[in-house]
Amino acid sequence: MSVMQNAHRYKVVKNSPSLWIKTFPWKKISGHKYSRGRVVVYGGKKELIGATILSSLAALKIGTGSVKIICTKDTIHTYSVKFPSALKVKINNINELKKFIKKEKITSILIGPGAGTNRKIKEITKLILKKIKYVVLDADALTCFRNDLKSLYPLLDKNKIITPHIEEFHQIFPKIKKNILNIDKIKEASKLIKSNIILKGPKSIILSYDKKIVVNYHSSPELAVIGSGDVLSGFIVSMIGEKKMSPFLAGCAATWLHGDIAKKYGRGLISEDIIKGIPAGLKRLKYGKFTK
Numbered sequence: 001m002s003v004m005q006n007a008h009r010y011k012v013v014k015n016s017p018s019l020w021i022k023t024f025p026w027k028k029i030s031g032h033k034y035s036r037g038r039v040v041v042y043g044g045k046k047e048l049i050g051a052t053i054l055s056s057l058a059a060l061k062i063g064t065g066s067v068k069i070i071c072t073k074d075t076i077h078t079y080s081v082k083f084p085s086a087l088k089v090k091i092n093n094i095n096e097l098k099k100f101i102k103k104e105k106i107t108s109i110l111i112g113p114g115a116g117t118n119r120k121i122k123e124i125t126k127l128i129l130k131k132i133k134y135v136v137l138d139a140d141a142l143t144c145f146r147n148d149l150k151s152l153y154p155l156l157d158k159n160k161i162i163t164p165h166i167e168e169f170h171q172i173f174p175k176i177k178k179n180i181l182n183i184d185k186i187k188e189a190s191k192l193i194k195s196n197i198i199l200k201g202p203k204s205i206i207l208s209y210d211k212k213i214v215v216n217y218h219s220s221p222e223l224a225v226i227g228s229g230d231v232l233s234g235f236i237v238s239m240i241g242e243k244k245m246s247p248f249l250a251g252c253a254a255t256w257l258h259g260d261i262a263k264k265y266g267r268g269l270i271s272e273d274i275i276k277g278i279p280a281g282l283k284r285l286k287y288g289k290f291t292k
Helices: 046-062 076-082 094-103 119-131 149-155 166-172 182-190 228-239 247-265 271-276 278-287
Strands: 003-007 010-014 038-042 066-071 087-090 108-111 135-137 160-162 196-199 205-207 212-215
Touching: 010 182, 038 046, 038 228, 046 066, 046 076, 046 228, 046 271, 046 278, 066 076, 076 087, 094 119, 108 119, 108 228, 119 135, 119 149, 135 228, 160 247, 166 182, 182 196, 182 205, 182 212, 196 247, 205 247, 228 247, 228 271, 247 271, 247 278, 271 278
Parallel strands: 010 212, 038 066, 038 108, 066 087, 108 135, 135 160, 160 196
Antiparallel strands: 003 010, 196 205, 205 212
């Protein structure tokens, strides 16, 4: 672990498997589908369900044993046709969601990709943050709070992780200056919330709730493509949990593996190609044969 900077309580290091490989949730011979995790993904709007499918596919491919997609009466048929191996549950209002959360055994949950930014999504996100321990918040589940940050910040604790790109970051941290370095932006954000953050970009920066910072250089410009962030959020939600990785280490592992797959693929990458590259990427990680 090479320390790049250590000042004002922040410890900044370069991302590397040596930081997190010992806690990576490899499948075990003695395991079964539910011992490998019960992931729930909150499904997107009808016209945006591709984002949900990308996240859910990525979660299953990385290693969780079960993914259940929260659908509506308008989307459940499409999910059933397009993604038969995922479980589905039809939930049409917040009261049904409350009942589902109460009875369901959930390892981790992802909300955001394709969800929409309306008032209903904000209330659903607040409920999930209050009732579920391990939560990945991405995209719309973040930006729906842009005019109500006082509701969002207190709900973000050490077991939550948010994954904004730079525009989303400034919507939820509007007082942070735009003309400073990203590393300084994330330090400022750490003063406002006690949670984990991935600031996505050419060099994604991962912040822990207790002010550790990891910079991911193992990446590719090909990742700047639609759906790439949805795949990354699927990686993360698959890796976190009580007997898995912490949100911070999962964020480090996910960004590194995401970048490794893209580097190996080369030019012309689309998000579906990242998912196709997961098996070979996991094999390289297992045997230490990393992409240069």
